[in-house]
Amino acid sequence: MTATKQPKLPIALTDLDRRIFEEEIDPVLPRKIFDIHTHVYLNEHIGPESPERGSIVFDRLYPSAGWDDCDAADRLLLPGREVHRVAFGFPFQDVDFKAINEFTITQSRKDPQSGAFLLVKPAMSAEDVERQIVEDGFLGLKPYRLYTTTGDPKESRITNFLPEHQLEVADRYGLGIILQLSKSGGIADADNISDLERLSERYARVRFIMAHCARAFYPQPLDRVGKRLARLRNVYFDSAAVCEYGSYDRLLELVGPGRIMYGSDDLPACVDRGKYISWGEAWMHGNEDSLLCAELPHCDSRMTFIRYEVLRALARAIRRHALSSAETAAIFNDTAAGLVTEFRAAVRDAGHRAVSIPYQSFQLRE
Numbered sequence: 001m002t003a004t005k006q007p008k009l010p011i012a013l014t015d016l017d018r019r020i021f022e023e024e025i026d027p028v029l030p031r032k033i034f035d036i037h038t039h040v041y042l043n044e045h046i047g048p049e050s051p052e053r054g055s056i057v058f059d060r061l062y063p064s065a066g067w068d069d070c071d072a073a074d075r076l077l078l079p080g081r082e083v084h085r086v087a088f089g090f091p092f093q094d095v096d097f098k099a100i101n102e103f104t105i106t107q108s109r110k111d112p113q114s115g116a117f118l119l120v121k122p123a124m125s126a127e128d129v130e131r132q133i134v135e136d137g138f139l140g141l142k143p144y145r146l147y148t149t150t151g152d153p154k155e156s157r158i159t160n161f162l163p164e165h166q167l168e169v170a171d172r173y174g175l176g177i178i179l180q181l182s183k184s185g186g187i188a189d190a191d192n193i194s195d196l197e198r199l200s201e202r203y204a205r206v207r208f209i210m211a212h213c214a215r216a217f218y219p220q221p222l223d224r225v226g227k228r229l230a231r232l233r234n235v236y237f238d239s240a241a242v243c244e245y246g247s248y249d250r251l252l253e254l255v256g257p258g259r260i261m262y263g264s265d266d267l268p269a270c271v272d273r274g275k276y277i278s279w280g281e282a283w284m285h286g287n288e289d290s291l292l293c294a295e296l297p298h299c300d301s302r303m304t305f306i307r308y309e310v311l312r313a314l315a316r317a318i319r320r321h322a323l324s325s326a327e328t329a330a331i332f333n334d335t336a337a338g339l340v341t342e343f344r345a346a347v348r349d350a351g352h353r354a355v356s357i358p359y360q361s362f363q364l365r366e
């Protein structure tokens, strides 16, 4: 038996965490998990202009998030589960794209069942993106609103940070895109829903995986455009960081369990103790620093991991909708595992076609 190096994460379970896991999560959580939304990075990938540079979280608490760190977090938080994942670089505002993407693909190769998505910015050409898919084996794209060409990451349209030349590449191979929306109205913003309708029809082979339940950290945006959203058959939703039962309840009504996938958003967002909370038309990442501003002697005011708040809300919705074990397995594993198998086959075929190009040109010359 070989000794494996155990990364030391700055987290440990309390009796509160154990009670929540045992009472609410464990009875619903299947043995096999496929996490569709995982971040990896090294502290050295953070560029000099990035606001994350010098932060306690990325300098001291989680200076690296490699495969072993993600495995360690899953072993602690999801005991007894077999976890595979899709990983992509953490989208720091200023980031060394080349280095973080190389790190991501190298780390993902530690598990043949897992995969990596390419962190992209609009300036990357179609040829550059295609080359990294075919040669390196990336299975999809991870664009991000911070890389928008408009200079306004808060109110950008989808194609401002995911240009159509990159969508064409993903469409040609039938790959996935993890898409986090911009704009305060989320998916209910008139531009966002009409852009998604147009793009998902035009690039019909792309699997659009809408991060954070299409950024529905509260259910009302889903209420407003749900029927239009439900009609888009190549649009999926991940659970990353969404702690509201109502968002899952509404999504299950709209699209059923076959298009919702578990995503952890770790590391490091959801190993934090706290909760993504919402009020009015607002939402935020709340934790002990931002939420606990007074003594609360009337209750146990300790916080659990955000990941557990996500899972207890999702588990409650699964119970409320009386999902079968097969439907539950779809959310936690089967849909994501099936998509990744399709993406991998498409990329492998593309590699074979690339090898055959000289032969085809020889035939043409004949």
Ligand SMILES: [Zn+2]
Residues within 6 Å of the ligand: 037, 039, 240, 265
């Ligand atoms: Zn994320």
